[in-house]
Amino acid sequence: MIPDSAVASVPADGGKAYRDLMQVVRDRGWDRKAPGRILGELALHLTLHLGGMAVFIFADNIFVRAAAMLVSIYGGLGIATNTHTSSHYATSSSRALNKGLTYFGYTFLFGTSANYWWNKHCVVHHPAPNVIGIDVDADLMPFFAVNDREVAESRGFARFFYRIQWMIIPFAIGMNTFFTQYQGWRFLLPMLFDSKRRRPSHWLDLGILLLHYVTFFAIPLYFFPPLHVFAFYLIRSVLMGYAMFIGFAPAHYPYDAAFVDKTQLADDYLLRQTATTVNFRTGFLGRLACAGVEYQIEHHLFPFVPHTRYPEMSKFVGEFCRQHGYPYRTLGWWEGTWKSLVLFYKPKKVFDDIEAFRTPSEVKA
Numbered sequence: 221m222i223p224d225s226a227v228a229s230v231p232a233d234g235g236k237a238y239r240d241l242m243q244v245v246r247d248r249g250w251d252r253k254a255p256g257r258i259l260g261e262l263a264l265h266l267t268l269h270l271g272g273m274a275v276f277i278f279a280d281n282i283f284v285r286a287a288a289m290l291v292s293i294y295g296g297l298g299i300a301t302n303t304h305t306s307s308h309y310a311t312s313s314s315r316a317l318n319k320g321l322t323y324f325g326y327t328f329l330f331g332t333s334a335n336y337w338w339n340k341h342c343v344v345h346h347p348a349p350n351v352i353g354i355d356v357d358a359d360l361m362p363f364f365a366v367n368d369r370e371v372a373e374s375r376g377f378a379r380f381f382y383r384i385q386w387m388i389i390p391f392a393i394g395m396n397t398f399f400t401q402y403q404g405w406r407f408l409l410p411m412l413f414d415s416k417r418r419r420p421s422h423w424l425d426l427g428i429l430l431l432h433y434v435t436f437f438a439i440p441l442y443f444f445p446p447l448h449v450f451a452f453y454l455i456r457s458v459l460m461g462y463a464m465f466i467g468f469a470p471a472h473y474p475y476d477a478a479f480v481d482k483t484q485l486a487d488d489y490l491l492r493q494t495a496t497t498v499n500f501r502t503g504f505l506g507r508l509a510c511a512g513v514e515y516q517i518e519h520h521l522f523p524f525v526p527h528t529r530y531p532e533m534s535k536f537v538g539e540f541c542r543q544h545g546y547p548y549r550t551l552g553w554w555e556g557t558w559k560s561l562v563l564f565y566k567p568k569k570v571f572d573d574i575e576a577f578r579t580p581s582e583v584k585a
Contacts, residue, residue, distance in 0.1 A: 264508075367569070471497055502514050517537065
């Protein structure tokens with residue numbers, strides 16, 4: 221059974237400001253699900269992803285094949301972000317449909333354990349984004365140092381490596397998909413071998429993961445040489461690694477999104493989310509591919525809200541934050557991506573006082 225915290229990832233009591241904002245979301249009906257539109261977007265992305273793969277496989281012209289792969293990766297990013305909505309049970313009021321879409325999008329298509337994703341992303345990351353010592357997305361040790369404390373505590377070769385890690389990271393990003401798959405197996409296998417923690421959902425996860433490898437390896441090997449099959453999987457996975465970075469990193473990696481110490485967890489929930497998260501701007505095609513991850517502030521505050529509501533919500537949430545003294549930042553997409561890369565050249569400071577991020581309130585006492 222998926223824990224309830226994976227459904228909403230919001231606190232029972234996040235403070236008066238958060239409760240006031242939540243009431244507006246409820247009153248305006250922004251929490252109503254929009255399965256028709258979201259599933260329509262998913263169908264489009266599936267068509268682009270699978271169609272691009274087919275053209276890449278069967279076309280002879282190298283330029284056509286390259287263009288087809290880019291179209292496929294664009295569709296793949298759309299599938300990943302659309303599935304992200306489902307993983308928060310925000311696509312439909314049907315719990316079973318949301319779960320099924322998560323298993324399909326993450327486990328079957330990309331070989332990532334859905335149970336790992338629910339735990340890592342919904343249960344751990346969402347309540348405490350960029351909280352050092354809790355948020356695993358903000359902890360890349362021992363491979364990369366992303367905050368000043370990690371650099372200061374390193375010694376010898378590690379200290380030297382962290383000084384030049386910015387030279388390595390452009391290549392390492394391509395391993396994102398493989399690393400996520402690896403972490404999924406590390407999470408899932410101990411569950412399966414532990415009768416006290418094992419659930420039917422873990423066996424389902426395993427079965428769909430095996431189906432992923434049958435679909436993308438075993439079946440193609442009947443029709444294509446092994447080298448071609450493995451090369452195709454490698455190319456697709458590496459490009460998806462880059463796509464996932466530019467889709468998800470700009471929300472939390474730029475300097476504008478603070479790293480805070482875990483002692484700050486007891487503070488204002490609304491402040492914690494807005495201090496550690498930023499939005500980024502996209503055009504029409506980017507908005508379609510990002511499926512709401514560009515509105516990360518709105519998403520982190522209300523992950524149960526369908527991503528189709530975020531553009532409308534953002535106008536009110538931004539004004540609410542400005543009036544009540546909460547930070548609300550929006551970067552350009554490429555600006556956010558570049559700043560995410562700069563993190564590896566100059567790791568971020570960890571703040572011990574999240575109150576420093578409050579802004580002058582426009583509400584008069």
